[in-house]
Amino acid sequence: MQLTGSEVLVECLKEQGVDTIFGYPGGAVLNIYDALYKHQNEIRHILTSHEQGASHAADGYARSTGKVGVCLATSGPGATNLVTGIATAYMDSVPMVAITGNVTVPLLGKDSFQEVDIAGITMPVTKHNFIVKDVTKLADTLRLAFKIAITGRPGPVLVDITKDVTAAKTEYTKVVPEKIERVTETIKEEDLVTAAQMIKEASKPMIFVGGGAVISEASEELNTFVDLVDAPVCDTLMGKGAFSGEDERYTGMLGMHGTKTSNLAVTECDLLITIGARFSDRVTGNIDKFAAGAKILQIDVDPAEINKNVITDHSIVGDIKMVLRRVNDKLTQHNHSEWIQHVLDMKEKYPLKYNKDILTGPYIIEKVYEITKGDAIITTEVGQHQMWAAQFFKYQKARTFLTSGGLGTMGYGLGACIGAKVANPDKIVVNMAGDGCFRMNMNEIATATRYNIPIIQIVFNNHVLGMVRQWQSLFYEERYSYTVLNDAVDFVKLAEAMGAKAYRITKKEEVEGVLKEAIELNIPVVIDCQIQSDDKVWPMVAPGAAIDEVFTEEDLKK
Incomplete structure (x- = not known):
């Protein structure tokens, strides 16, 4: 059937199962907003107070559900107001599609009113971006944008659409989205065997969990892994909740404001198993002294993260959920009761504290x-x-x-x-x-x-x-x-x-x-x-210091 570009956009959003978008209207997206008006019973639009609010709302929608978040803004300042939210999503691997309008094709590159090269601006902070100048390519571009946003390591994708494309007509045929497969082709049998052997040889293993375990929805597999390895667990800011904070083996966050227990245990361990974490500077402190006595096993879906910040002894590249399933099949039940008791003793010795006499x-x-x-x-x-x-x-x-x-x-x-x-x-x-x-x-x-x-x-x-x-x-x-x-x-x-x-x-x-x-x-x-x-x-690690130099208010007074 023949539809305008704006109607094609709405139909593609419906194809992808989008029920809510966050945005702010303007001249370059008026046709899109007119189409949304006609479909307001199928797609809910939340008008935010500022475009940055729309991008953060789409981000929060995506992080809390695992689905792709969608935001919409007009050209020029509308588009640039999304940039901070897009960059936020990029740094934390959040699946998002940001749709922006632009001036008509004949006006591109002529410093037209509210024109900006948003594709160029966002290139460093998107997983991919597109500018659509031909209405016949709009549907396939939008479908690809959603696929890229959610595949492998997720991230934001920008689709910039010129105003004449939103008005032009083209043939539209509904397409059922293909199922997104988890990344498994990079998981090598020999890598799994090596990982299992490293775990078998360790006497003081420590498990370090990052946001990748959350994104992969690997909590069940992670719990089984922790049970089999019989190790304490710490996490990053992004990894919260992948492993329950109520579990006694959980030692808290690692790094600059991590617990003393996590920082000291990582320093003392002989094997650091890193699951979906990228070794941020806020986590590692002084890189040269980070887990210096440990072998490092890193599991991540993104090969670019392997050996980027910390040199590993071994790594497995692939979807966290699938890697853990296959590693678990190769593990026997380990017992590290003495090591775990040592870590539990540290937890008791170094609890998080605050002044309980006042409002804090x-x-x-x-x-x-x-x-x-x-x-x-x-x-x-x-x-x-x-x-x-x-x-x-x-x-x-x-x-x-x-x-x-x-x-x-x-x-x-x-x-x-x-x-x-x-x-x-x-x-x-x-x-x-x-x-x-x-x-x-x-x-x-x-x-x-x-x-x-x-x-x-x-x-x-x-x-x-x-x-x-x-x-x-x-x-x-x-x-x-x-x-x-x-x-x-x-x-x-x-x-x-x-x-x-x-x-x-x-x-x-x-x-x-x-x-x-x-x-x-x-x-x-x-x-x-x-x-x-x-x-x-408190506690805190000074910038540039090793994480075992973590100090509290009491330490500072001494």
């Missing part, structure tokens, strides 16, 4: 965990609150902790929270933000109230840029250069002005009642929590 970020997070019984999706911005959320909430399932790990995007969490709640309407979804982060994209509260999306926004309001101030305190002799937010902004009034219910908490005794009421109301809620300016995230 960790206290609030523990209360959220207690009240929700851990059955919630937590999104965060970036900074101290993000680290506290990683440390003090025990993630029991994958896809329940959504945060900007690789890019560290302040302003990410609120949009992601909206996207996650839209995708998971029956879940409690909470965004945790510092006051510095919240003010970056707090206009998305208006999006939540417009559609009555019942998110809970907690602001850890310490009136400073907390993480930067922490570094200034420890490494810059307390020179607080432009990190004090001593203005008159009232988040309660702002939230109320945007239509949300708002609370201000100043003491511990208020936390439980407010949280319970916020959950019960089932409407958009903002909670402004006044905490101290000099609260810090």
Whole structure:
């Protein structure tokens, strides 16, 4: 049948099972929006307050479901406003298709009104991108974009469509999407045998889990693997929930703000089994001293990550779920009770601590965990609150902790929270933000109230840029250069002005009642929590130091 390019786009979205997109209209995408209007009962469109909010919402939708998130923006500034969200998704391997409009083909390259080379701009931060100038190629391009976004190591794909293509007509025939197969052709039998032998020879194995295990949905296989190897488990920021934080063998996060136990255990182990992690600098500290006494076995779907940051002794390339299944078949039951007991003793000796006499970020997070019984999706911005959320909430399932790990995007969490709640309407979804982060994209509260999306926004309001101030305190002799937010902004009034219910908490005794009421109301809620300016995230590894040089506040005083 003959359809316009805009109608072809909508039909292709329906082919791919897209039920929700996040976007903001403009001149170059008017035809697309007209087509969406006619199909609003089939595809829900969420109008965000800013295009960046749309990209983060699509990201949160994707991370919480494993499906491809979709965002839409007009040409020029509309497209460039998506870039930070696209880069965020790229760094954390999030499947996303970003659709942008552009000027008509005759106007390309002529500095036309609201023209920008968005394909060129996003080339370094997309898995692939396209510009469509021929309506006959639109459908196949969109189908390929979705396939690329979700295949292997996922990532964002940009499809830029000129306005004349959205108006032109072409023949459209529905196509059922092909099943996306997991990457298995790179899994070699000899690699599996070598891995099993390395595990057999180890007396102090340590399992290190990254975001790849979440993306691959390998929790069941990972649990079996941990049981067979009989080893303690640590994780990255992105790996939270792949292995339950409630399991006694779980030692917490590794790296700059990882637990003392994880950092010391990785330093002491004789085999580090790395599953879907890329050895970020925030994890390894001083590369030359990282797990220096251990052999390193790395499992990852992306061959580019092997030996990129840390030289491995052996590696297996392939889908994490499938690799673990096949490795598990080759393993016998191991027993490392003495090693595990040593690690458990360290857990008891070096627990995470905070001041329990006053209102603090960790206290609030523990209360959220207690009240929700851990059955919630937590999104965060970036900074101290993000680290506290990683440390003090025990993630029991994958896809329940959504945060900007690789890019560290302040302003990410609120949009992601909206996207996650839209995708998971029956879940409690909470965004945790510092006051510095919240003010970056707090206009998305208006999006939540417009559609009555019942998110809970907690602001850890310490009136400073907390993480930067922490570094200034420890490494810059307390020179607080432009990190004090001593203005008159009232988040309660702002939230109320945007239509949300708002609370201000100043003491511990208020936390439980407010949280319970916020959950019960089932409407958009903002909670402004006044905490101290000099609260810090402990423990910490100084930049450039080895991870076993991790120190706490008590160590610093000594």
